[in-house]
Amino acid sequence: MKIGEIAKAAGVTTSRIRFYERQGIIAPADRGANGYRDYPEELVALLRFIEQAQGLGFTLREIASVEIRGGAHIVSCTDALAMLAKKRDTVTALIAEARDRKRRIEALMAELEASKAASGI
Known part of the structure; x- marks a missing residue:
């Protein structure tokens, strides 16, 4: 998924996704031959988790310390x-x-x- 698609699906801005990448909160996206970021669809759940956790008062440092896994519950x-x-x-x-x-x-x-x-x- 392109950055705009993933941002819309997760309800975040593209700049927030780039920020999370720079901070190491999410893994850098693979780049296509055209140089565009290509994100896995599973990132939507992680971005929603990050937003929910921040809304509850968790810092990015606290969020980054969580072991993320696949499945219905990413934590x-x-x-x-x-x-x-x-x-x-x-x-x-x-x-x-x-x-x-x-x-x-x-x-x-x-x-x-x-x-x-x-x-x-």
């Missing part, structure tokens, strides 16, 4: 569950930090409001 369920559990724990910690930060901001705002009311400025 083993065991590996996927382990990665998702780790990411969930990270997100849980970030939420707790954000709640604490919000609480401290609101406390400071209340303190400043009280100070403003008391001083009239």
